[in-house]
Amino acid sequence: MASAPKTLQEAIIYFADAENCRTFLADRRWPNGVVCPRCGSKNVGVIKSRGLWQCKDRSHPKAQFSIKVGTIFEDSAIGLDKWLTAMWMLANFKNGVSSHELARSLGVTQKSAWFMLQRLRLALQETGGGLLSGEVEVDETFIGGKSRNMHIEKRRRRITGTGGADKTVVFGMVERGGKVRAQVVPDRRKRTLQTEVRANVEAGAALYSDALLSYDGLERDYAHGVIDHAVEYADGAVHTNTMENFWSLLKRGISGTYISIEPFHLFRYLDEQAFRYNNRKDMTDSDRFVLAASQIVGKRLTYAEVTGKVGETIN
C-alpha cells in the first residue's frame, strides 16, 4: 500500500495524478482486492485505460464501476484531485473551510463547493463508538440568532430556560480525556436531554452538568455533580470546562468561517467539529486525512437530500 502524503502540499502534488487517487482509495477500500460494489463479487477486471473496473459477473447492470461508486463521491463530475484536497482541508483546518474559500482554492463554483463540503462532512460523521464513561460532562448551548450579547442572553436563558425561537439548541456530552458528541435537539426538556444522556453515557459514570432542572433525576443512575453558576468558582472536579471549550471551538468556527448556518444544516457542522476534536491528539494531518478517507464508503448524499430541493442537480 502506498503511504499517504504528509502535508497539504504533498497531497496536492500526489493527487494531481488520477491513477494515484484511484490507487490510494482502492488500497484502503479493498485491502484484499477489488470487490464489485453492486454484487460483492471478487471476480473483477481492470479497464486501465478508463480508470474503471469491470465486474465479470455480468448478470447485473452497471457492471463497470469507478472508485466513486458507493461512496460520498458517487455521481460527482468533480475530479478526485479536488475532492481529496478538499478532504484534507476540512479534516485538518481547525476552523473548517467555507464554501467560498474552497471554491476559490479549487476553482469550482461556490455552489459545488458547498455541496462538496456537505458530502465531506458526512464522511467525517462518527458512527458507533460505544458509551462514554469515566467522567462525563454534559451541557447545552444555543447556536444562531441575532443576539450580539451572548453572555447576557445565556444568563437570561439559564433563568428562564427558554432558547428563543430563532436559536437552535445543541446538546453536548464529552468524556474527559476522550470523545465528544454533540447534536441538535428539539428542546431542553427533561425527557429530551435525559434520553440522550442514557443513550450515550454508561450508567455509573460520574456526570457533571449545570443546574438546569432537566437534569434532575439523573443522580439515580449516575454520580451526578451539579455546577452552581451563581458562584464564580469551579468546585474541584465539578465543572463543565471541557464541554465549554468545545463550544468555543465550535462557535469560533461558525462565526469566523461560516458566517451563518441554517439550523437544518447545523448537525453537519457539529459532526465536522467533533471529528477534528476527537482526532486531535497523537494524530498527524496525514492520519486525520487517512481516517476521513476510510469513512467515505456506504455514504451518499444527493443534492435534493441536502437542500430539500428536489429536481435540481449540481456538478
Ligand SMILES: [Zn+2]
Ligand atoms: Zn458485480
